[in-house]
Structures are given as structure tokens and as C-alpha cells.
Amino acid sequence: MSLKYAVLAALLEGEASGYELSKVFDVSLANFWAATPQQLYRELERLAGEGLIQARVVRQERRPDKRMFTLTAAGRHDLDTFAATPPRRPTAIRDELLIKIQAMDGADPEDTRALVEEREAWARGKLARYLRVRERLLAGRGEEEYLREADRVGPYLTLLAGIALEEENLRWCARVREVLDRRAARGERPRPPAQDGTR
Amino acid sequence: MSLKYAVLAALLEGEASGYELSKVFDVSLANFWAATPQQLYRELERLAGEGLIQARVVRQERRPDKRMFTLTAAGRHDLDTFAATPPRRPTAIRDELLIKIQAMDGADPEDTRALVEEREAWARGKLARYLRVRERLLAGRGEEEYLREADRVGPYLTLLAGIALEEENLRWCARVREVLDRRAARGERPRPPAQDGTR
DNA sequence: CGCACCTACTCAACTAGTTGAATAAGGCGG
DNA sequence: CCGCCTTATTCAACTAGTTGAGTAGGTGCG
Numbered sequence A, B: 001m002s003l004k005y006a007v008l009a010a011l012l013e014g015e016a017s018g019y020e021l022s023k024v025f026d027v028s029l030a031n032f033w034a035a036t037p038q039q040l041y042r043e044l045e046r047l048a049g050e051g052l053i054q055a056r057v058v059r060q061e062r063r064p065d066k067r068m069f070t071l072t073a074a075g076r077h078d079l080d081t082f083a084a085t086p087p088r089r090p091t092a093i094r095d096e097l098l099i100k101i102q103a104m105d106g107a108d109p110e111d112t113r114a115l116v117e118e119r120e121a122w123a124r125g126k127l128a129r130y131l132r133v134r135e136r137l138l139a140g141r142g143e144e145e146y147l148r149e150a151d152r153v154g155p156y157l158t159l160l161a162g163i164a165l166e167e168e169n170l171r172w173c174a175r176v177r178e179v180l181d182r183r184a185a186r187g188e189r190p191r192p193p194a195q196d197g198t199r
Numbered sequence C: 001c002g003c004a005c006c007t008a009c010t011c012a013a014c015t016a017g018t019t020g021a022a023t024a025a026g027g028c029g030g
Numbered sequence D: 001c002c003g004c005c006t007t008a009t010t011c012a013a014c015t016a017g018t019t020g021a022g023t024a025g026g027t028g029c030g
Helices: A002-011 A018-027 A037-050 A073-084 A096-102 A109-138 A143-149 A154-187 B002-011 B018-027 B037-050 B073-084 B096-102 B109-138 B143-149 B154-187
Strands: A053-058 A066-071 A092-094 B053-058 B066-071 B092-094
Touching: A002 A018, A002 A037, A002 A053, A002 A066, A002 A073, A002 B096, A018 A037, A018 A066, A037 A053, A037 A066, A066 A073, A073 B096, A073 B109, A096 A109, A096 B002, A096 B073, A096 B154, A109 A143, A109 A154, A109 B073, A143 B154, A154 B096, A154 B143, A154 B154, B002 B018, B002 B037, B002 B053, B002 B066, B002 B073, B018 B037, B018 B066, B037 B053, B037 B066, B066 B073, B096 B109, B109 B143, B109 B154
Parallel strands: none
Antiparallel strands: A053 A066, A092 B092, B053 B066
16 A cells, blocks of 8 residues: 555656666665565556556667656645555564574574674665765755755655664664674683693 | 564563464564564464474463463474574565655645654654663663673664664654754745834 | 676566454453 | 453455566677
8 A cells, every 4th residue: 555655756756667666666765665676567557547647658779668657646646645644554674684683592693693794784885875865965065955945855854764774773783793792702711711821 | 484483583582372472573573573463373373383383272261261382492493593594585664654754745744743743752652662671671780791691682682773773763753853843934934024013 | 609687577376464353251441 | 331441362355565487689798
């Protein structure tokens, strides 16, 4: 049900093809609503059927044809109504890593550490991408200036949420590594190392 | 697939009924893996079939009977293996509010503000619950002491992630309200208020 | 020159998640 | 004492999300 509005909201940025949307849902939108390409193509079909978006086929020379989609007035109106009403379901997070951390005390700490480092690298990458998107949005203006004057601030505010999330993620990963280190130091020498030269 | 391990991980805390798990999944686990009671009952059935958990019926006097579930050795082993292998799918977040914020520029700012305040109240409630759970876990010990000495630190680390998430959420909500205020102040007087006393 | 990757989709089959209601007994408030 | 809440679960029907393969031409790399 909400994928529908995620798609409509994505089309606020302008005309896009299914393929382009699948890229957008991979970078910025994935931040708060994940969707696979299949889901998007299906949803676009549905929305076009409902008259909330309009399709036009663009013939291309050395590429397959593509269908570009635009919001209709009906679609924009539906989206505006959606934007003004309270969410009917709470935020859902599905994070496998946290299940693994919850159960980590039965696993090899070295394995756990590797998982955390992987997540850390991933978060760093995402954060870097978000920061680049932000620079592009600001286009040299200061944040306060932008927030006062820009036509649309929604996308910037969701971007801030994404940035904060990934920064928090990195801090948390660092903390977990610290704990892992400290416990490794404790556990790896059941007897303290010899101080008297006998070995 | 991962609900399976979320359930097994929840059973690390000890024997529980489906009903009890549905409560747990509402408070702490919901933080990183949401599940409805229906999903849990179905999953418990499946896991019992696979021999990863064991059921025992507890007859009760003034309540319906319940089935209490415990991890089997096979279940614990399966979970340990899971905990040591990298996640196969990335974290997915589904947050309707962020779609609404993304599209907020077409809606009444007063409506948007109400949504943000609702989220803020919810985050405050969740944070308070997390902090109480944390006090119970620490049981008077300091954090460092706990992290060095406790048998299991996984649940504490996921709790920290939840706490950080909700704190971040609150900061973000405050920021959004600020922006809303500033733009309302700008937009609500297309002409500046009279300074000359004529009114 | 062959292989992998990119654009741009579609189809089919499957698995996971959601919703609503039903059952059944006791407790609690007005 | 009526109706709603809580405990504790099951059933059935539905919607949403995932996976894998297929099509088809083009680009880039060694």
C-alpha cells in the first residue's frame, strides 16, 4: 500500500522510467522504503491503470525503448492527501545483523567482528553517497539559507534522516568493536603471559 | 527466513510461549525485526517441526492452556552458525512517515507538524522503555563493568542500537519542527506586519 | 573475440507478511 | 451485570515481497 506512495513521491522529482526508479530506490529512497525492480514495474503498471501516473514510450536508437512515467493531477492529489494523514502502521526495521549480534555470544568473536566491519564499510559508503547528494542539493548555499528558501524541503529532510542514521550506525559499530576487543583481551589469556622468562 | 533466527534468538532468553514472544517482539525485538503474533505462531509450528525447538503444553487453571517453547541443541547450533555468517540481505527500513515527509511540500504544514509530533511522542515512549530495560540488565553495575563481565552481551548491544536510534529520531523530529516553524514564519506574512501603527 | 556488464524491461512461481475473525475463560470498571 | 480488556491460540483469505530466468542490443576490457 505504501510502495504506491513511495513511487508517487519519487515521481515528484520529475518524469522517470522504471529502470531509473529502481536506481533511485537503491540510493536515496532505500533509506526508508526498499523495493526491488520487480516490485516497481508491477506498481507502475498498477498506478498507470488507476490513472495516478501517465506513461509515454520513448523510442531509443541504440538502447531498448523505455516507458517514462509522470504524475497526473489525480496522482499528485492522492499523494498530498496521503502526506497529510497519520501513518497507519509503525516503522518496521529488518536488520539481520542485529539478530546476529543478539545471538553473538554463541559464536566466534572473530566472526562477529568481521560482520561488524562489513557493516561499517557499508555504512561509510552510504554516508559518502548521501553527503554527495546533499552537496548537490545545497548547490553552494548554506543549509539554513536552503531550508528557508527552497521550494521543496521534504527530500532534504529525509536525506538528513539518512545521514544521521548512518553516522549513528558507524558510532554503534565502533562501540561494538571496542567491546569485542576488551572481551577478547580478557578471554584470550586464561593465564596471564609469563613475566619471568620461562617459556 | 530470518524470522526463524529472530525467534531462536529470542528463545535464548529462556522458555517462552507464543503469546509471550509476541509481547517481546513488540518491545525489544521489534527494534530490528518486526513480526505479528500470527507470524510467530506459524513460525513456532515450523521450528518445532524441524526439531529446532521443543514444545511442552502447560495446563492452566483460570487461563487457556499454553505451549512453552525451548531451544533444542540442534536449534542452538543452527543459531550459532547463523550468527557467524554474513547477512545475505541488506537492512530494510519501512517508514511511512519519511514518505510523507518526502512529499510534505504539497501538504498543509500544520498537518505535517502533527505527524512529526506524533512520531516524537512515540519515540520518547520507546526510548523510556529501552532505558528501563537497560537499568534492569545492568542491575546496578556500571556499563563497562557489565560489558566486561556479563555472560551475554549481545542483547545489551542491540539495546544500545535501539536507544541510539530513538535518540537520533528525537533529534531529527526537533530539527524538522524547527524548519517547519521557520518556513511558517516566512510564509504566513506575505507582507511584513505594519511597523507604523496603522492597522 | 569472448565475456562480463549495462540498459530496459517481462513472466512465472514462490515465500513472507497482513488482516479479520473465531474461540474461550477470567478480570475489571462503571 | 454488561461490555471491554487480557490471556492464549487457531483458521482462512488475502496482499506484498522475493527469486530466477529470459530477451535483446550495446559497451568496455583485456
